[in-house]
Amino acid sequence: MLINPRPDPSPSAHDRVYRGLRSRIMHGEIAPGHPLTLRGIGTEYGVSMTPAREAIRRLVAEGALTLSASGRVATPDLSNERIEELAALRALIEVELASRALPRAHLALIDRLQTINSSIGEMVARHDPVGYLRTNLEFHRTLYLRAQAPAMLAMAETVWLQLGPTMAKLYGRAQRREAPHYHRHIIAALKAGDEPGLRLAVRSDVTQGLRMLVS
Amino acid sequence: MLINPRPDPSPSAHDRVYRGLRSRIMHGEIAPGHPLTLRGIGTEYGVSMTPAREAIRRLVAEGALTLSASGRVATPDLSNERIEELAALRALIEVELASRALPRAHLALIDRLQTINSSIGEMVARHDPVGYLRTNLEFHRTLYLRAQAPAMLAMAETVWLQLGPTMAKLYGRAQRREAPHYHRHIIAALKAGDEPGLRLAVRSDVTQGLRMLVS
DNA sequence: CCCGGAGATTTGTGATCACAGTCGGGCCAT
DNA sequence: ATGGCCCGACTGTGATCACAAATCTCCGGG
Numbered sequence: 001m002l003i004n005p006r007p008d009p010s011p012s013a014h015d016r017v018y019r020g021l022r023s024r025i026m027h028g029e030i031a032p033g034h035p036l037t038l039r040g041i042g043t044e045y046g047v048s049m050t051p052a053r054e055a056i057r058r059l060v061a062e063g064a065l066t067l068s069a070s071g072r073v074a075t076p077d078l079s080n081e082r083i084e085e086l087a088a089l090r091a092l093i094e095v096e097l098a099s100r101a102l103p104r105a106h107l108a109l110i111d112r113l114q115t116i117n118s119s120i121g122e123m124v125a126r127h128d129p130v131g132y133l134r135t136n137l138e139f140h141r142t143l144y145l146r147a148q149a150p151a152m153l154a155m156a157e158t159v160w161l162q163l164g165p166t167m168a169k170l171y172g173r174a175q176r177r178e179a180p181h182y183h184r185h186i187i188a189a190l191k192a193g194d195e196p197g198l199r200l201a202v203r204s205d206v207t208q209g210l211r212m213l214v215s
Numbered sequence: 216m217l218i219n220p221r222p223d224p225s226p227s228a229h230d231r232v233y234r235g236l237r238s239r240i241m242h243g244e245i246a247p248g249h250p251l252t253l254r255g256i257g258t259e260y261g262v263s264m265t266p267a268r269e270a271i272r273r274l275v276a277e278g279a280l281t282l283s284a285s286g287r288v289a290t291p292d293l294s295n296e297r298i299e300e301l302a303a304l305r306a307l308i309e310v311e312l313a314s315r316a317l318p319r320a321h322l323a324l325i326d327r328l329q330t331i332n333s334s335i336g337e338m339v340a341r342h343d344p345v346g347y348l349r350t351n352l353e354f355h356r357t358l359y360l361r362a363q364a365p366a367m368l369a370m371a372e373t374v375w376l377q378l379g380p381t382m383a384k385l386y387g388r389a390q391r392r393e394a395p396h397y398h399r400h401i402i403a404a405l406k407a408g409d410e411p412g413l414r415l416a417v418r419s420d421v422t423q424g425l426r427m428l429v430s
Numbered sequence: 431c432c433c434g435g436a437g438a439t440t441t442g443t444g445a446t447c448a449c450a451g452t453c454g455g456g457c458c459a460t
Numbered sequence: 461a462t463g464g465c466c467c468g469a470c471t472g473t474g475a476t477c478a479c480a481a482a483t484c485t486c487c488g489g490g
Contacts, residue, residue, distance in 0.1 A: 012286075013444070014272075037471065048445045053472085054272050057229075061276040063369070070452060071227075071472045085366045092307050151300045151377070154278070155370060162366070228474070252441065263475045268442085285482055286442045 014051035017041060018058055025064045025075060026161045027134045028168020032077040036065070064161040075165045083166060086159050087210040091203050093156045094140065098186070098202045100147035105190045112142055113187055121179040129172040133164070139183060143190075167209065174212045180205055229266035232256060233273055240279045240290060241376045242349045243383020247292040251280065279376040290380045298381060301374050302425040306418050308371045309355065313401070313417045315362035320405045327357055328402055336394040344387040348379070354398060358405075382424065389427045395420055 011019070021041070024030055042052040056073055059065045066076040078086070116139045123131040137160055144153050182205035189198035226234075236256070239245055257267040271288055274280045281291040293301070331354045338346040352375055359368050397420035404413035 012442095039471075049472090050444050050446090054269065054443095057269050057272055058276040061273040063366070072452085073472090082366060085364050088311065088364075089308070089367060089370060092311055093304070096303065096307055149300050149303075151278070151297060152304060155304060155373075158370075227472095254441075264442090265474050265476090269473095287482085288442090 012051070013045075013047045014054040014058075017045045017047060017051050017055035020045065021055055021059060022064065022161065025059070026137065026157070026164040027130050028164050028171070029130055030075045030165055032075055032165040032169055034165075035072060035074045037073075059161075062158050062161055064164070076162065078163070078166045083163070084210065086163050087207060089159050090156065090163075090206045093152055093159070094144065094206055095199045095202050097144040097147045097149060097152050097156060098198050099195060100149055100152075101143050101145075102190065102193065102195055102198055104146045104148070105143070109142070109146060110187060110190050113139060113183075113190070116142060117179060117183045117187070120183070124176050124179055129168045132171060132176070133168055136180070143186070170209075170212050180208060182208060227266070228260075228262045229269040229273075232260045232262060232266050232270035235260065236270055236274060237279065237376065240274070241352065241372070241379040242345050243379050243386070244345055245290045245380055247290055247380040247384055249380075250287060250289040252288075274376075277373050277376055279373075279379070291377065293378070293381045298378070299425065301378050302422060304374050305371065305378075305421045308367055308374070309359065309421055310414045310417050312359040312362045312364060312367050312371060313413050314410060315364055315367075316358050316360075317405065317408065317410055317413055319361045319363070320358070324357070324361060325402060325405055328354060328398075328405070331357060332394060332398050332402070335398070339391050339394055344383045347386060347391070348383055351395070358401070385424075385427050395423060397423060 021036075036056065038049045038052045038056065041056065042049050045052065056065060060067050060073065063076070065073050067073055116135060119135045120132060120139065123135055141153070141157075144156065147153070182201050185201035186198060186205065189195075189201050236251075251271065253264045253267045253271065256271065257264050260267065271280060275282050275288065278291070280288050282288055331350060334350045335347060335354065338350055356368070356372075359371060362368070397416050400416035401413060401420065404410075404416050
């Protein structure tokens with residue numbers, strides 16, 4: 001038996017850089033199209049170019065960053081078609097994840113979701129796009145963790161990562177005035193054990209984010 | 216205007232290594248659990264450790280390789296749960312891709328699919344798991360390219376990549392005697408413009424590969 | 431015959447360097 | 461004043477090296 005339950009006691013340097021950048025990108029703390037340099041990231045995280053390069057290469061592989069023809073790296077500025085496609089992927093994967101989580105969703109989980117949902121409301125109230133995005137993703141991830149499907153969750157997070165900068169920009173543009181009301185539908189469907197209702201609620205919640213672009 | 220229409224006139228070294236390894240993994244030319252070393256790959260491709268490391272890091276990010284706690288890298292040996300999960304992802308994404316390709320599937324595409332399908336029969340006849348896997352994926356990719364959904368296709372290919380070594384092992388074990396007959400259903404549904412039938416055929420074709428594991 | 435441990439080898443990690451290509455800013459000609 | 465051009469700084473790429481940890485090998489003891 002392990003004394004220390006922490007799975008990663010000594011994170012390598014490139015992993016620290018990777019996690020840091022990934023979190024900032026996924027939560028929308030970096031604007032779309034913002035350029036990044038290896039040396040800049042290296043000095044920012046106190047490492048040499050090598051770990052910075054590996055972290056960036058990994059993020060490029062996941063679609064979190066785009067590589068220009070000259071090798072320059074920047075956070076992606078998504079076209080409308082790509083946004084629609086990624087939203088469709090979210091709908092596909094997250095509906096499945098929610099459906100698989102439903103049989104395992106006990107009361108403590110639902111309570112936690114409600115708590116997170118009220119946090120989302122606070123973020124909306126203080127007009128904090130980054131905080132909104134972060135707690136919103138926490139809401140979804142908390143539910144999907146119950147699905148016991150790590151490969152699917154990883155795919156969903158990869159999609160979030162690609163959408164991160166763009167969604168933060170859009171959220172910042174369209175001033176929301178309340179938490180997404182489909183979250184309440186999700187919680188209600190979970191309580192009722194209503195699988196078709198849950199699928200519809202998740203799908204609606206995901207595609208709702210797309211609507212803000214069209215308008 | 217460019218004289219040379221080739222989009223990638225000077226592939227960087229790490230890209231050559233990445234493409235080579237990715238192809239070998241996806242087509243099942245490397246057995247599950249096979250270890251890889253940076254220096255070995257470097258000498259094999261005639262480059263130093265740096266490009267080899269970037270290529271491997273990228274493949275790890277895509278799930279094509281697993282990284283042990285000590286940093287050792289090897290092709291993954293998937294558990295049954297993970298195989299089921301990846302097959303479910305294939306079903307989700309590829310059904311959607313096929314559905315989106317249907318309106319754009321003209322006669323030339325269907326002819327090409329039939330040609331590829333007969334190639335698959337040849338591979339089965341000569342008991343060539345790698346060739347079978349390669350042509351089978353070519354069949355699916357040819358269809359999905361018509362969906363004009365690059366993000367979804369990339370996701371599907373990532374799943375293929377993760378399943379590559381395992382599927383080759385399973386295919387080699389269970390001696391097939393004919394090409395997957397659901398491919399004929401797919402072609403028939405494309406000809407008839409029958410979307411529900413196409414969705415069912417693709418889903419059946421994907422999940423059929425899973426059955427060979429259960430048996 | 432099997433198990434364990436000490437030394438040698440192999441392996442990944444991170445830093446540094448040289449080099450070529452790119453991008454930007456300022457200078458000159460018009 | 462403005463447009464084009466050139467030079468300089470900057471950036472990514474790939475190679476090499478030092479180092480620590482892990483693995484393997486082989487040998488002796490039980």
